[in-house]
Amino acid sequence: MEIVFDKVGAVAVAAVPVEELDASNAGEFKRDVAPLLEANTKLVLDLSRLRFVDSSGLGAFISCLRKLNAKGGELKLCGMSKQVRAVFELVRMHRVFDICATSEEAVGAFEPKAS
Amino acid sequence: MVTPQPPALDVSASALRESIERHARYSLAQPWESLSVRQIFECVSLALRDLMVDRRLATERRYRQADAKQLYYVSIEYLLGRMLVNNLSNLGLYDLCRETLRQMGASLEVVEECEPDAALGNGGLGRLAACFLDSLATLDMPSYGYGINYEYGLFRQDIDDGYQKEKPDNWLAFGTPWEIERPDEACLVPLYGRIEDGVDRSGQYNPMWLDWQLLIGVPHDVPVVGYGGRTVNLLRLFSARSSREFDMQIFNAGDYLRAVEQKIASETISKVLYPSDAVLPGQELRLVQEYFLVACTLRDIVGRYQRDHGTFDAFPTKVAIHLNDTHPALAVAELMRILVDERDLPWDRAWDMTQSTMGYTNHTLLPEALEKWPVSLLERVVPRHLQIIYEINRRFLEHVASVWPGDNDRLQRMSLIEAGAPEQVRMAHLSIVGSHSINGVSVLHSRLVQTTLARDFHDLWPERFSNKTNGVTPRRWLMQANQPLARLITKTIGGDWIDDLDRLRALEPYASDGAFRQEFLAVKRSNKERLARVIAETTSVTVDPDSLFDVQVKRIHEYKRQLLNVMQIVLEYLHLVEDGIQPTVPRTYVFAGKAAPGYWAAKQIIKVICNVGAIVNNDPRVKGQLKVVFIPDFRVSLAEKIIPGADLSEQISTAGSEASGTGNMKLAMNGALTIGTLDGANIEILEAVGAENIFIFGLTAEQIQAWRDAGSYRPRDLAQGDPRLRRIFDAFTSDRFCPKEPGLFRWISESIFDRGDAYFHVADLPAYIDAQHRVAKAFEQPATWASKAILNVARIGRFSSDRTIGEYARDVWGIASMREPAARR
Numbered sequence: 001m002e003i004v005f006d007k008v009g010a011v012a013v014a015a016v017p018v019e020e021l022d023a024s025n026a027g028e029f030k031r032d033v034a035p036l037l038e039a040n041t042k043l044v045l046d047l048s049r050l051r052f053v054d055s056s057g058l059g060a061f062i063s064c065l066r067k068l069n070a071k072g073g074e075l076k077l078c079g080m081s082k083q084v085r086a087v088f089e090l091v092r093m094h095r096v097f098d099i100c101a102t103s104e105e106a107v108g109a110f111e112p113k114a115s
Numbered sequence: 116m117v118t119p120q121p122p123a124l125d126v127s128a129s130a131l132r133e134s135i136e137r138h139a140r141y142s143l144a145q146p147w148e149s150l151s152v153r154q155i156f157e158c159v160s161l162a163l164r165d166l167m168v169d170r171r172l173a174t175e176r177r178y179r180q181a182d183a184k185q186l187y188y189v190s191i192e193y194l195l196g197r198m199l200v201n202n203l204s205n206l207g208l209y210d211l212c213r214e215t216l217r218q219m220g221a222s223l224e225v226v227e228e229c230e231p232d233a234a235l236g237n238g239g240l241g242r243l244a245a246c247f248l249d250s251l252a253t254l255d256m257p258s259y260g261y262g263i264n265y266e267y268g269l270f271r272q273d274i275d276d277g278y279q280k281e282k283p284d285n286w287l288a289f290g291t292p293w294e295i296e297r298p299d300e301a302c303l304v305p306l307y308g309r310i311e312d313g314v315d316r317s318g319q320y321n322p323m324w325l326d327w328q329l330l331i332g333v334p335h336d337v338p339v340v341g342y343g344g345r346t347v348n349l350l351r352l353f354s355a356r357s358s359r360e361f362d363m364q365i366f367n368a369g370d371y372l373r374a375v376e377q378k379i380a381s382e383t384i385s386k387v388l389y390p391s392d393a394v395l396p397g398q399e400l401r402l403v404q405e406y407f408l409v410a411c412t413l414r415d416i417v418g419r420y421q422r423d424h425g426t427f428d429a430f431p432t433k434v435a436i437h438l439n440d441t442h443p444a445l446a447v448a449e450l451m452r453i454l455v456d457e458r459d460l461p462w463d464r465a466w467d468m469t470q471s472t473m474g475y476t477n478h479t480l481l482p483e484a485l486e487k488w489p490v491s492l493l494e495r496v497v498p499r500h501l502q503i504i505y506e507i508n509r510r511f512l513e514h515v516a517s518v519w520p521g522d523n524d525r526l527q528r529m530s531l532i533e534a535g536a537p538e539q540v541r542m543a544h545l546s547i548v549g550s551h552s553i554n555g556v557s558v559l560h561s562r563l564v565q566t567t568l569a570r571d572f573h574d575l576w577p578e579r580f581s582n583k584t585n586g587v588t589p590r591r592w593l594m595q596a597n598q599p600l601a602r603l604i605t606k607t608i609g610g611d612w613i614d615d616l617d618r619l620r621a622l623e624p625y626a627s628d629g630a631f632r633q634e635f636l637a638v639k640r641s642n643k644e645r646l647a648r649v650i651a652e653t654t655s656v657t658v659d660p661d662s663l664f665d666v667q668v669k670r671i672h673e674y675k676r677q678l679l680n681v682m683q684i685v686l687e688y689l690h691l692v693e694d695g696i697q698p699t700v701p702r703t704y705v706f707a708g709k710a711a712p713g714y715w716a717a718k719q720i721i722k723v724i725c726n727v728g729a730i731v732n733n734d735p736r737v738k739g740q741l742k743v744v745f746i747p748d749f750r751v752s753l754a755e756k757i758i759p760g761a762d763l764s765e766q767i768s769t770a771g772s773e774a775s776g777t778g779n780m781k782l783a784m785n786g787a788l789t790i791g792t793l794d795g796a797n798i799e800i801l802e803a804v805g806a807e808n809i810f811i812f813g814l815t816a817e818q819i820q821a822w823r824d825a826g827s828y829r830p831r832d833l834a835q836g837d838p839r840l841r842r843i844f845d846a847f848t849s850d851r852f853c854p855k856e857p858g859l860f861r862w863i864s865e866s867i868f869d870r871g872d873a874y875f876h877v878a879d880l881p882a883y884i885d886a887q888h889r890v891a892k893a894f895e896q897p898a899t900w901a902s903k904a905i906l907n908v909a910r911i912g913r914f915s916s917d918r919t920i921g922e923y924a925r926d927v928w929g930i931a932s933m934r935e936p937a938a939r940r
Contacts, residue, residue, distance in 0.1 A: 054329055054358065055305075055308065055325060055326050055327045055328070055329070058325075059325065059326070062323075062325075086303060087303060087329075089456070089457040090303060090305055090324075090457065091305060091323060091324035091325070091327065091456075091499075092315075092321055092322065092323055092324065092456045092457075093323065094457075095315035095316065095319075095321050095459075096313065096315055096316065096321060096323065097316075098316060
């Protein structure tokens with residue numbers, strides 16, 4: 001799947017390009033997001049299009065998080081629909097991921113402004 | 116007027132007719148003239164449902180405006196029966212509908228007979244839940260029922276040469292007009308998978324549930340209208356759906372059939388009711404059903420609470436959750452999981468809320484019916500919940516150890532986890548520890564819960580234990596099932612008894628009124644004639660409505676002792692054909708009830724009854740003095756025909772084994788006299804109706820326990836010493852009742868003499884025979900008998916489920932009636 005991304009300063013903002021991330025396409029997602037994980041240490045995944053995620057989809061996000069953390073990087077998620085958020089909460093993933101409402105907020109969260 | 120009714124709603128005959136015709140045209144797309152009876156049933160029901168939906172919306176508005184505390188009653192079973200007549204009667208529209216249909220060329224009596232029973236339950240526990248829903252709505256109590264929308268209810272029972280044959284009960288084959296599907300409110304249920312230990316963003320321990328599968332729970336709402344139509348509550352039943360239409364990975368790989376199979380496997384979860392009232396150890400699907408019910412229910416409850424409340428501070432003051440037996444016990448762990456995992460509440464606060472919210476009713480002391488699940492199975496199906504149960508247990512046992520230092524035996528007895536192979540989770544302990552209230556369902560049963568089953572817990576928290584004696588709804592079991600008696604009562608004392616059953620007391624003076632007694636006996640006679648027709652239609656046996664109708668209808672189980680009844684019948688038969696001793700009064704023994712398909716002894720009991728019936732009914736020497744019939748396929752709608760026609764109610768369980776019984780209440784409410792042991796609610800019925808109006812016999816629970824403790828019960832010796840008993844057992848072993856299958860009934864002697872007669876048949880049989888003689892003597896005097904029967908009806912008020920619900924509402928749930936002031940009496 002084609003994963004389009006923008007760079008905002010040092011942060012890469014990529015949109016998950018599917019409505020459903022499950023056993024049928026989670027492997028493909030992991031493969032196609034890998035170059036982004038290698039090239040960046042600060043990544044925002046925008047889940048605005050996503051309507052359904054199963055345990056394979058969640059596993060793909062965990063894999064992203066671990067790869068980035070392993071090299072000292074960070075992952076933030078944003079744009080989660082209510083349904084997708086409910087699945088994260090169901091299995092305590094909302095405590096593991098940094099979840100922001102919008103991509104702007106997520107980008108800002110990497111470099112908090114001095115007050 | 117056909118039946119006493121509340122003031123009719125503001126619905127005209129023309130409006131009702133218009134609505135029925137509209138549904139024929141636009142819901143069924145058929146002209147009225149071409150409809151089958153079933154389709155007419157559907158149109159009438161849909162027209163009625165429209166009226167109930169209007170009232171449901173008004174009820175919901177009333178509850179929300181008041182921000183009323185809600186009860187959520189969670190039960191794996193609801194034995195609802197038919198709903199059309201119940202709904203019509205409670206709305207006060209029965210007569211109007213009957214007349215409207217008559218004008219449209221249809222008969223309500225014919226239409227109501229085509230409705231399938233909603234048999235989403237096995238027996239007493241499920242029927243109790245249904246009676247409670249009726250009372251909650253009648254008392255205008257804010258509440259929901261939660262259950263599973265089984266596609267197949269309790270099996271249909273055919274009797275083939277005396278053997279029970281089970282047939283599937285596809286009650287939803289044509290759909291049901293009563294359910295409203297709510298796919299937009301579907302909820303997600305994860306199950307299976309594993310827990311991976313990890314840390315969250317702040318470095319705290321964070322167990323992650325991985326590799327789970329997802330189910331979807333789709334709610335179906337059944338409106339429950341209370342008497343008078345003021346309040347319509349909901350019973351919410353969940354159907355399981357696959358999370359995706361197909362597993363796309365499998366589908367894309369080209370294996371279409373496997374994808375379909377996986378979808379079917381997910382939906383199997385709500386496919387069929389387990390046909391047993393005892394626990395089935397190790398049945399994974401049953402555990403998944405219990406978890407599915409709990410997960411859907413708790414998500415719904417928490418979601419509804421959060422819709423109107425910002426924080427969880429008020430949760431225990433707005434929500435009461437009741438566990439109808441241990442089947443929904445995982446609710447304790449699920450609520451903790453939601454509060455701690457999803458809503459980030461500290462453990463202690465979440466635990467306080469959980470305990471303050473939950474109440475638990477125990478329904479049985481039978482060891483085989485106490486639910487336990489292997490730890491390994493829970494770990495596979497609900498790994499996160501098992502972690503939570505372990506943590507609950509760790510903290511609980513710490514507390515126990517602080518109260519009784521060094522008492523390791525007590526720690527082992529009270530632990531939620533039973534050591535052994537396999538290790539098991541005790542669901543009753545989980546329910547007790549997670550609840551602020553624990554109750555039994557009759558005075559005797561509650562006492563036994565406190566002194567035997569949960570003695571250690573009672574020592575720890577005596578204030579949490581109470582009794583709530585069961586009750587039955589007088590709307591279904593008297594007003595609807597026995598319309599002639601309901602009419603007579605209302606004509607005599609007015610109609611206020613229907614939602615205030617203690618008012619039946621006003622009938623007491625009429626017990627000595629000759630004219631009233633005559634009318635009462637005439638009503639009983641008409642009900643017996645109806646029952647005789649049912650018997651003829653279902654068994655092809657002709658019975659005499661003037662004979663004493665001696666009725667034992669309930670699940671078939673050794674502890675309920677249908678066999679004791681048969682033994683007494685055999686003796687009476689032998690007296691008649693061998694000794695020439697005529698029975699004091701002619702009798703018709705009526706049995707009905709289902710045996711769990713895997714319960715060999717129970718199925719054999721049915722065979723014994725049928726074979727004894729075949730011999731007795733066809734022996735010319737009997738000359739109609741005795742008849743024995745087994746009516747197949749006992750269910751709510753059949754009970755509604757049998758109970759009003761009963762003269763004598765058999766409640767003869769081994770003392771200490773029946774938690775309460777509710778058939779005993781229904782039968783007494785309909786003017787049957789009880790012959791019974793001092794078991795369950797029989798004891799309270801005795802207190803209510805008076806010793807002179809009931810036939811009590813047999814050992815007490817304490818006497819039986821003493822014999823068991825001493826190991827001194829010798830049934831063989833007892834039988835040897837009593838020629839009557841010897842004669843009975845000789846008759847069974849002689850193949851007299853199974854000439855075509857020699858040896859078939861030898862198991863009776865083996866069970867009684869070789870395996871110790873676990874249910875004390877021999878010990879109680881002489882007293883039972885004597886009690887039956889007293890019954891016969893009393894029945895010889897119709898006026899005296901009628902007086903006793905009238906006093907049973909007059910004094911049965913405390914066994915209304917309205918009284919039970921009032922006690923739960925006051926003592927356990929903390930909910931209040933939300934009746935509009937203008938509607939108060």
